Amino acid sequence: DIQMTQSPSTLSASVGDRVTITCRASQSISVWLAWYQQKPGKAPKLLIYQASRLENGVPSRFSGSGSGTEFTLTISSLQPDDFATYYCQQYNTFPSTFGPGTKVDVK
């Protein structure tokens, strides 16, 4: 199975900060990576698919990059609504696998 890791596990930031989360795959997954945002008690929400494609309706302050084994999610200017947990997921190969998550909280 492909293992996904994320760093950091927790990130403390302020409104307006530029935030970057890294996701690494244990082997190449090409661009078959998605990013999700999850708030407590809610279902995850797709932000980015195919590593860099912004899902319809997602604010343009979110962006994704990378290919192969290393990927990043960037929030260009953190907004109050962005405090949440973020997960990456590879869907290149079955079984699909998620990263352990990165919690973005208030500094």
Add this chain to the structure above:
Amino acid sequence: QVQLVQSATEVKKPGASVTVSCKASGYNFTSYGVSWVRQAPGQGLEWMGWISAYNGNIKYAQNLQGRVTMTTDTSTSTAYMELRSLRSDDTAVYYCARNQGMDVWGQGTTVTVSS
């Protein structure tokens, strides 16, 4: 609008089975697959499996093989996930989602396993 609506909360005893349903609307059900994901309390997301609503092709997580069955009913645009021989560590919120890159999610179904 495109949505997935899941069945209600379940409370089960160890050893029992549970079936969670996921009714799709607003899109052509057979043009997409359905993924199932669960999340234990305070934990991350765990991929359980995927089924093609087009041809019934299925992939299950290795750790659930033999206990889980995923099916679809194209006449009602509904996907089902049955989990058998429930244990306490199956207590979780169970989600269905459209596609492998999951663009639409159900609201989640809480399954509690307790004696």
